[in-house]
Amino acid sequence: MASDAPDPTIPIDAEAARAVAEGRHPDPFSILGPHLTGRGRVLCVFDPGAEEMSARMTSGEVVPLAPVPDARGVFAGAIPDGGYRLKARGYGQDWEVDDPYRFGPVLGEMDEYLLGEGTHARLWTALGAHVMTHEGVDGTHFAVWAPNASRVSVVGDFNGWNGRRHILRRRGASGIWEIFMPGLGEGTVYKYEILDADGRLLPLKADPVGFGAQHAPETASVVRDIRGYGWRDAPWIEARAERQTIHAPISIYEVHLGSWRRLAAEGDRPLSYRELAKELVDYVVDLGFTHIELMPVSEHPFDGSWGYQPVGLFAPTVRFGPPHEFRDLIDAAHQRGLGVLMDWVPGHFPSDAHGLGRFDGTALYEHADPREGFHQDWNTLIYNFGRTEVANFLISNALYWLEEYHIDGLRVDAVASMLYRDYSRKDGEWVPNRHGGRENLEAIALFQRMNAQVYGEVDGILTAAEESTAFPAVSRPVDMGGLGFGFKWNMGWMNDTLGYIQKDPIHRRHHHNQMTFGIHYAWSENFILPISHDEVVHGKGSMLGKMPGSDWEKFANLRAYYGFMWGHPGKKLLFMGQEFAQGREWRHNTQLDWHLLDQPLHKGMQALVRDLNRVYVDTPALHARDCEPEGFQWIEANASDISVFAWLRKGGHDSAPCAVICNFTPVERTAWVCGLPLPGHWEEVLNTDAGLYGGGNRGNMGGVAADGPPAHGQPHSAKVTLPPLSTIILRHSGH
Known part of the structure; x- marks a missing residue:
């Protein structure tokens, strides 16, 4: 009959050893690694692939460790003072590694406090996977928020995707788990294996604060060392405040990087960040735009979402290269005098199993109630904006792109869907706010806090809201009761004027007010006039295709409309391809129809946009009082x-x-x-x-x-x- 009485030859409790081997010990750091006991310094190690284990001391001494009975892969023994590495043998193979359980915590008490409070402004400096040197050893520090988990492990090829191997240290009541993994670095593929509060195994999760990811359809996170980029854009950064105010000429070229230009000779692949740093930047400079706006570059699992259903908010998509090469694109634009804006999506996230949904077995990032937490239009999950840690996650992410990647501004997607609890919902399908109203007070507070923080922390940036309702004071300061955005997309102007210009000229006299109505509210906000990707998808055709009449009349109508737009108060935004009057609707999986530039009318349209930008930038009357x-x-x-x-x-x-x-x-x-x-x-x-x-x-x-x-x-x-x-x-x- 087996006994749980202590074995005097094995300096570790047998039940604790079995719990470690089975991956159910609540605190492996209390068992594994070196510990001072009544018997001296005892080392306990777990490696299920090892048949023999010893500690190679820095002195050169090799100290054998004994296997613990009934706890396969657990070894223990007394070792002398000093550093050590683990020397193992199993199944005919030998290996030697550093022991992750010999290292102390990386996060300090202040990190733990701020993370637990939900006020860590630069959350990404604490969470995620950071390549570093810790206690004299190179490796990667992993940290993740999972407050309701009973166990969190980091898994990958480095441990055979075995969640029993490297269980993270729980940091008190903060909900943070961390571990330093010696020997791992740039390019390591990993996920988190999480057991919920009842010990049930969840789907493997990508890192919410991961800096890199695998190519879709693979879904793991990838360690990326984002330190030490050599920026060369100081002149732009110092001067950009004057180039992004309401008084500056701002003309934006909106780009979907995957379909701007492709290389047919190389399998129709899209250009890389470094190729775009040359070709796209040269093109946009030649056409006289002042800014490039990138559709979301945050990592996303499905190409057809165009980036608007992101999973990796802290990871520039690997589709076009690693993070430093994304920085190459931004740096190149800045050196040519171009600002770079980025679409940012804090409103919702996909329900893919590896993502944020029920991250630790609970509705952690999202609302539990589907009336608040499920977006019916997009089959996505909605962030719980009122949860302090979630708001901190989102606001910190906004700051991350501005600081780490020198992004000049954020265009916030789908703001209207966040501001109203009944957005696209019928009666009974939504939950009123605490006053019984439809406004999402938590989302309003999120926007105000986000804008106050990013404008306060980073000089010269801008934020813009895609907001399609009459919600007041979107682009007014927070201290005046506004949401704090620098600009708002003028969706009303876009809808009215497109409705007019699509009509046959013989009928336009009856719709004259559609072109004049925008002036009645033109100064209620700081407006950007957008002709965006949304106007050339989902069966809406191209801008040229919307125009009535013969081919010549279609081009003439569109030229006149662009002239109207550039002469109208408000900053300008044009989606790629519309500058040369692409004839077909935009498709995300193939490049623009560049061959059309061989035709005079298309080439002429491009020349017009170039001259409109030139006149707009060179003529203060056309921009200095856009918002007055x-x-x-x-x-x-x-x-x-x-x-x-x-x-x-x-x-x-x-x-x-x-x-x-x-x-x-x-x-x-x-x-x-x-x-x-x-x-x-x-x-x-x-x-x-x-x-x-x-x-x-x-x-x-x-x-x-x-x-x-x-x-x-x-x-x-x-x-x-x-x-x-x-x-x-x-x-x-x-x-």
Whole structure:
């Protein structure tokens, strides 16, 4: 009959040894590694692949360890003082390793306190997998938040994916688990094996704060050493504050990296970050955009989500290269004077088994109640914004991209879905807030805290909200009751104006207000005018495809519309491919139709966008007061019968005003009287009907003279030729 009485020859409790071998000991660090006992210094080791085990001391002495009966793979014995490595033999193989259980904790008491409190501003410096030297040994420190787990192990090829091997140390009540793994470094593939509070095994989990991941469809995390990048963008960083204010020209080129350009000769692969650092940056600089906006680069399991269902919020997707190469792209853009914005998705996450869902066996990151925690539109899970640790996770992630990758700004996706508890839900499918209302007070607080923190911590950055409702003060400061965003996408302007321009010109007179209505609220927020990827997917066709009429009329309509957009108050955003009027709807799995640039009309559209950007950047009247009513004045807002719009843009006392005039009929209007505020010559700085752009070359021979009588409430006037389906921009150039 077996006895649990202590074996005097084995300096370890037999039951504790069996618990270690079976992976059910609540605190392996109390057993494994070296410990001072009444019998001296005792070493206990667990390696289920070993048949023999000894400790090689730094003195050179080799001390055999005895196997513990009924606890396969557990060895114990007395060892002298000093450092040691483990020397093992099993199944004809020999190996020697450092013992992870001989190392003390890496996280300090302050880390533990802040993580437990949910106020660790730079959470990624504590959690995740960090390559480091600890107690004189190179390795990787793993730390993860799983407060309701009964056991957390790190697993990978290094331990045969055996969760009994390397169980992490629980850090008190903080819910943090950690271990330093000697010998592991860059490129190590790993996951966490977690037992829930009842000891049930969960699906293997990727690291929520992992800095790298495997290529999909593989789902493990990958250790990435993100230290020590040699940034060369100091001049940009020092100057960017002036280039990202409401007074600066901001013209954004939105890009999906996987489908911008591909290499057919190499299996139709997308360009790498380093290739994009040359080709994309050169292209965007040539077209005169001031910023690149990247659709989400956070790691995501499914290409078809375009990045909007991320699993690895702290990992730049490996699809285009490792983290340092992502930095190469950003650094290259900065050296050429381009800002880089990134789409950020704090609203929801996919329910993939390796992700955040029920991470420790409980609804840890998400709400338990599906009325709050499940997004019906996207079949995703919704973060519990009111949980302090979750809010800290998200806010810290925003700061992470701005600090570690020098991202210049975050465009926050799907803000409306976060602000309202009843978003896309029927009665009975949502839970009111504590006041009985529909506003998500926790999400509001999250945005306010996030914006206050990132603007307070990082100089010169911007944030922008994709928000499609009339929620007030989105881009107003937090201390004034706003959400604190720098800018808001003007979805109303986009919907109204696209609705107008898609109509046949003969019907436009009945919808004239769709083009003028945006001015009524143009200064309620700091607006960006977006023609984004959302307008060219899901059966909506391309921008060119939306236009009515013959081929020539389609191009003329689109040129006139872009002229209207660039002349309208608000910063600009255009999705890739629309700058050369791609004919088909965007597809994420193939490159843009670059061959169209061999055709004059498409080449002309690209030339127009280049010149629109040039004129916009070079003309303060077109950007300096984008967000102020003093920068705009109607000349003619009511000419619905002829579908003509005309307005003034003003940049201040020391800059020349501009007049923007749009003719949205296919009829040329000669000698149209346009009221103007100043006499003298007004240069025609842009005409969308120019032959260079594919137009008919009708216009004003370079300018007009404002020598006529008062008109449109202005003291002077000029007779202006308005080509069919065109926008012209006039700039006062003196007497």
